[in-house]
Amino acid sequence: MSLNPARTPVPISRLPHVGTTIFTVMSALAAEHEAVNLGQGFPDFDCDPALVDAVTQAMRAGHNQYPPMPGAPALRQAMAAKMQALYGLTCDPTTEITVTAGATQAILTAILAIVQPGDEVIVLEPCYDSYVPNIELAGGVAVRVPLTPGSFRPDFDRIAASITPRTRALIINSPHNPSGTVWSAADMQHLQALLAPTDVLLISDEVYEHMVFDGQAHQSVARFPGLAARAFIVSSFGKTYHVTGWKVGTVVAPAALMAEFRKVHQFNVFTVNTPMQHALAAYMADAAPYRELPAFYQRKRDLFRGGLAATRFRLLPGEGTYFQCVDISNLAVPERDLPEADFCQWLTKEIGVAAIPLSAFYGNGFDQRVVRFCFAKKDDTLREALTRFARL
Known part of the structure; x- marks a missing residue:
């Protein structure tokens, strides 16, 4: 017997406007054309072998059954110590930290925990593509506020004007994907003052927290009491330790918010891969890997930016993350006038390097002649891409 599509009931889509990302x-497309894939944001190099060994050790030690729903106590304790050491935030690992199946699940769970049908949630565009569908799945209404084109800095006047009695939450992301912009202490203080007279909650996506360059410090929401008191702070072990496929992250939030978060979490994924939690906890005993990460990625950024400077791409600032945005307006090829998405297709097929159009991060497809590259790659991979750019 084979399936008969004619007899399959057709559901009403919860996300009717969503297709393949x-x-x-x-x-x-990159695989089809054997292009250098600088599009999707993941490393093409391995993690520290000691971290892999720690997983094996955890498995051999018997850590193969369900951990507690909020996460292995050892990992929550390690995360609490890190938050205190880096940001001065004292949090209770028992009631204020939960281990998640990656940052994407963390963000969805936070939204489902706090957003009621009809609630408004402000997102700052361009933004990571899961935010708006998450809001819609909760029955909320996404209110799109653009970051300043070109600099991608927050426009606090526009944010303030978007807050209404129905505003339930605001989602921020620093260091910012896709632009690489990093919020300053002054930005955070401005936001703290803006939200102080409101009951608006905050979801702070900080997955690139250890990729801040040129001597800057990451200004976590955790550093600002008025923000930390209303925030879900989202982190990613996958980004920090080059293991994006492990899908392990954490959320830090005040106990009252975390209680609601865990109500959803327990019926969403319930809990997260046990041996990897224990491995990460053991690995975090040494702070060097995440403390050395800014220098590690800054060197890759500088290598890549140095090569791009010899092309007709116009470099946008790259303050953080492992992404570099460029303006394509000055290229000496007629294809520069294509829409960003079409240009990225052409670049992949004809030049052999894949990129992501920034228009994909806007609800209205705003096209500003900017594309994004990922430089979380081996040096040889970056050099090969730069060699191919010489054809432009």
Whole structure:
């Protein structure tokens, strides 16, 4: 017997406007044309072998059954120590930290925990592509506020004007994907003052917290009491330790918010891969890997930016993350006038390097002649891409 599509009931889509993501499309195109894939944001190099060994040790030690729903106590304790050491935030690992199946699940769970049908949630565009669908799945209304084109800095006047009695939450992301912009202490203080007279909650996506360059410090929401008191702070072990496929992250939040978060979490994923939690906890005993990460990625950024400077791409600032945005307006090829998405397809097929159009991060497809590259790659991979750019 075979399936008969004619007899399959057709559900009403919860996300009728959502299709295959641009990341999947461009990665498939890159593979088809044997292009250097600087589109999707993941490393093409291995993690520290000691971290892999720690997973094996955890498995051999018997850590193979369900851990507690909020996460292995050892990992929550390690995360609490890190928050105190880096940001001066004292949090209770028992009631204020939960281990998640990556940052994407963390963000969805936070939204489902706090957003009621009809609530408004402000997102700052361009933004990571899961935010708006998450809000819609909760029955909320996404209120899109653009970051300043070109600099991608927050426009606090526009944010303030977007807050209404129905505003339930604001999502921020620093260091910022896709632009690489990093919020300053002054930005955070401005936001703290703006939200102080409101009951608006905050979801702070800080997955690139250890990729801040040129001597800057990451200004976590955890550093600002008025923000930390209303925030879900989202972190990613996958980004920090080059293990994006492990899908392990954490959320830090005040106990009252975390209680609601865990109500959803326990019926969403319930808990997260046990041996990897124990391995990460053991590995975190040495702070050197995450403390050395800014220098590690700054060197890659500088290598890549140095090569791009010899092309007709116009470099945008790259203050953090492992992404570099460029303006394509000055290229000496007629294809520069294509829409960003079409240009990225052409670049992949004809030049052999895959990128992501910034328009994919806007709800209205705003096209400003900017594309994004990922430089979380081996040096040889970056050099090969730069060699191919010489054809432009």
